[in-house]
Amino acid sequence: xxxxxxxxxSLSVQEGRISILNCDYTNSMFDYFLWYKKYPAExxxxxxxxxxxxxxxxxxxxxxxxxxxxxxxxxxxxxxxxGDSAVxxxxxxxxxxxxxSGTRLQVQP
Amino acid sequence: xxxxTQTPKHLxxxxxxxxxxxxxxxxxxxxxxxxxxxxxxxxxxxxxxxxEKLSINESVPSRFSPECPxxxxxxxxxxxxxxxxxxxxxxxSRAGGPYNEQFFGPGTRLTVL
Numbered sequence: 126x127x128x129x130x131x132x133x134x135s136l137s138v139q140e141g142r143i144s145i146l147n148c149d150y151t152n153s154m155f156d157y158f159l160w161y162k163k164y165p166a167e168x169x170x171x172x173x174x175x176x177x178x179x180x181x182x183x184x185x186x187x188x189x190x191x192x193x194x195x196x197x198x199x200x201x202x203x204x205x206x207x208g209d210s211a212v213x214x215x216x217x218x219x220x221x222x223x224x225x226s227g228t229r230l231q232v233q234p
Numbered sequence: 235x236x237x238x239t240q241t242p243k244h245l246x247x248x249x250x251x252x253x254x255x256x257x258x259x260x261x262x263x264x265x266x267x268x269x270x271x272x273x274x275x276x277x278x279x280x281x282x283x284x285x286e287k288l289s290i291n292e293s294v295p296s297r298f299s300p301e302c303p304x305x306x307x308x309x310x311x312x313x314x315x316x317x318x319x320x321x322x323x324x325x326x327s328r329a330g331g332p333y334n335e336q337f338f339g340p341g342t343r344l345t346v347l
Contacts, residue, residue, distance in 0.1 A: 159335055168238070168324050168338030169277065214276055220290060221267060222326075222336060224276035 128152045129217050131225035139233050144202040146228050148215030151196065155217035160189060160200045163212045163227070172213075173200070205232045237261075238339035240325050246345045249315060255342045257308040257325030266308040267336065268300060269324040277324055283308060315346045 130149045138144045146160075156177045161169035175182040175189045175198065182189050188201045202209055210232050215225040238259045247253050257266065265284050269277035282290035283302040297319075299311040308325055322343050326336040 161338075166322070166341070166343065168240075168326075168340045171335040171337065174335055221279045221282050222277075223279075226276050 127226070128155075129215060129223050129225040131215055131228050133228050134226070135229040135231070137231045137233060138205045140207055141204045144200075144205045144209065144230055144232065146200040146202075146213050146215070146230065148198045148200075148225050149196060150198075150217050152217070152219070152223075153196070154219050155223075157218040158189070158191060158198050159216045159218065159222070160187075161214045161216060161224075162209075163214060169214060202230075205230075207232050207234050238325055238327055238337050240323075240339035240342050242342060243340065244343045244345075246347065247312065247315065248347050249317070251315075252311070252313045254312065255310040255323055255325075255344075257310075257339055258306055259327040259337070259339075260306055261327060261329070261337070262305075263327035263329050263337075264305060265328040265330070266302065267326040267328070268308070268310055269326065269338075271322045271324060271341070273321075281310075312344075315344075317346050320345045 128151050159174040160172040163169045173184050173187045173189050175191050180191050191198045212227045212229050214227045216222040241256045268280040271277040279292050280294045281300045286302045297314050301309040322341040324341045325339040328334050328336045
């Protein structure tokens with residue numbers, strides 16, 4: 126039973142445009158949500174997080190939105206850059222992190 | 235120092251070998267984690283140590299044996315592994331409190347022949 130789902134395995138965006146990555150979860154006990162970026166053969170790198178008591182958190186080009194009633198969160202990257210090309214994992218926290226299956230983002234120059 | 239280091243980077247072992255993976259952090263974090271990641275899959279939690287005590291074991295087979303000798307070090311001892319145990323093994327650490335992000339090491343790529 127996947128408690129954290131990323132239904133889009135891949136996303137391709139033009140440089141300078143907005144990238145929107147989506148994530149859904151089923152467990153209402155999750156109280157903290159995170160986005161990680163991962164390159165092949167490397168560990169995940171933390172990007173941005175949001176507590177369940179908030180609905181938006183912004184850090185530079187990255188914004189995370191949380192819709193608790195829909196059990197949905199999204200990561201917006203504006204503007205997208207070629208260096209953003211990687212696999213993005215959504216994770217939800219209770220005792221430890223539960224990861225989604227990842228979305229591969231390709232930013233075309 | 236905001237880094238989690240893992241050694242070795244790559245490990246090839248036979249099914250009868252005994253080997254160990256090592257993880258180190260000097261950020262003063264008191265929670266440390268082992269995750270396993272298979273190709274094209276998300277990381278899956280194996281073990282959690284909190285204040286040097288094992289707090290979570292996600293029903294991991296006994297051929298994987300974690301050890302936390304001190305607050306900076308985390309080991310994963312491997313014995314009699316199977317080829318299906320081949321994966322990227324990731325270590326992570328987290329500062330105290332429930333909301334802090336986990337910092338991941340680069341991982342050890344393990345191949346079991």
